[in-house]
Each structure stands twice: as C-alpha cells, then as structure tokens.
Amino acid sequence: MTVAAYTTLLPDILPHVVSCPMPSIQRAIQVVAQDYFQRSQAYTYDLASTSVILNQSEVTVILPANTRLVVPLTLYLNGDLLATTNHSMLSLEFGDWTVATAAIPKYVMVHDSIGDKLVLALKSNGAYSLTGRVAVKPTRVAVSVEEEQLETHGDAIVDGVLGRMMMMKNTEWYDGQLASFHMNEYERAIDEAHNVSTKGNTSRGMTTGYGGV
8 A cells, every 4th residue: 555645735735825834734734634534434445354253342453554443334244234333322222232142243333442443233152254344534643644545635635724724813824715715625525525435335224123142
C-alpha cells in the first residue's frame, strides 16, 4: 500500500492563507481528514480472514497503519452476513448479552473503547472465520493516508481546511463568504462520498431472535 503525505495538499491551501502559521495548517489537515473519513465512511478496507475463537466475542483486526475503525460495512462469519448493531441497541434486545451464547454470532459492532477491535454477539460456541469490509479513519496524529484516498478525496479535504481556516476571525486570512463556500463544498463532498461508499456495503437490520443455546 502506497501512502501520500498530507503535505501534498499544501499547494492548494497555502495561496489562500499565506500568513497562517504552518503548524496551524498541518493541524487543520489532520482534524479535517479525520472528520471527513469518519462521516463519509469513504475510506474502506477489506479485512484479511480473521479467526474468531471459541467462546470469545472480541476480535482484533489488522488495519492500515495509523487508522482506527469507524463502522463495519459488510462482514461475514463463515460466509453468513452479520447485522450491524451497537452496544446500547443490543442491550435493549438481550439484556446482559455479554454472557449469552448463540449457535453462531449474528451481530457485529465496533468495540466501545479499543480502536482496532470488533465485537461479535452473541458469544461464539465454535471457531469461525471473519471476512469482509470496514470503514476506517486516520488517527488524529496521522501525517499521511493511503495515496488512493488522498487522490480521490483530497479536494474535499482542502475545502474543509480552507473553510475551517477562513472562519478564524481577527486573522489576515479571515473571509466569511469564502469560508461558507468551502464548507458547503466540503459538506456536499461528504454526502456524495457517503452515498458511494455505502452502496453495496449493507448489512441486514437487527432482529429480535437469536437462536441462543
């Protein structure tokens, strides 16, 4: 996998905020890139086949360097599609689901505190293979991203950075009108990228039955 540094975006940013300190621009790129990929779910990644261990619900997955999970998109357990859920919803349906066991887990969610773990529910009573696709985002300290992602979404990130920077009042580069323009372009790009990334990446909705044993 080839990565591209965020600094490759600077020629599209610097002419519009010439007097802005470089550390401020670099930080803005990091914040905007993370926000963009969090909300658009556009940075997709195909997981290598990962083993699910007997009586375990947490699965550590190998992600690209300096990224964290956003959401599961389309995941399969031994070829069966898993439904995406979250801890709160699952608790409403099953109470203390963490101690329950099913013939085969049917649900998947991101761990609520560990950035490289998925949680399967209910607990597995066998060993399985997890495959599929997830959405990831760069960490807040990342200084680069996969080249393909920057090539595809770099213009949107530039709009987000310029919108953010130009909203800073009492600076030489403040421009409320241009800030609104860039932020509108940024939000539009997020919506469009989200629509593209979620096409074909759908999991069935959560149901109440689980066939527990």
